[in-house]
Amino acid sequence: MKNDYVCPNCRGFLNVEQNICFSAKTRDGKVGLIYLNPEVGNYNFIKHNSFDVKDGDQPEFYCPICNANLAAPELITKLSKVIMLENGKDEHEIIFSRVQGERCTYKIKGEKVVPFGEHASKYLSLLKYSK
Structure with a gap:
């Protein structure tokens, strides 16, 4: 099953090879790219060694295409949101914590919320x- 991830703002594809690509910015102004694993519930990620993100940090995630902030402020500022297209068509909201070290993701379709x-x-x- 192939899942694609798109920006909720521009609908541009965020997948690169086996990762989801985001630009990110820390509270102290450092910027970098973060590649998240596309498997929902897998919290492995890749970043440049000089882009220092420690447990508890809350980097802001942005679309690398349109630069839209992917925060989900309608819920809480600690969460970000993207759209997952399951098998290229079945659309789900993916909400994930942007707090480093906090492992929580939600797959949402209509009233159904699946936590990970x-x-x-x-x-x-x-x-x-909220749903």
Whole structure:
């Protein structure tokens, strides 16, 4: 099953090889690229060694195509949002924590929320009430 990820703003494809590409900016102004694993619930990522992100840091994620901030402020500023196209057509919102070390992701379609990660319960009530 091949999943594609697109920006909710420009609908540009974020997949590069076996990764999802984001530009990111830390609170202290450092910028870099972060490549996340496209498997929902897999928290492996790749970044340049000089782009230092420590546990607890909350880098902002941006679309590398249109530079839109991918924050999900309608929920909470600690979450970001992209669109997943399952098998190229079945659309889901993917909401994930941007807090480094916090493992929580949500796959949402309509009223159905599927949580992933050991910290998934942290924001689950926000998602259930917002949908």
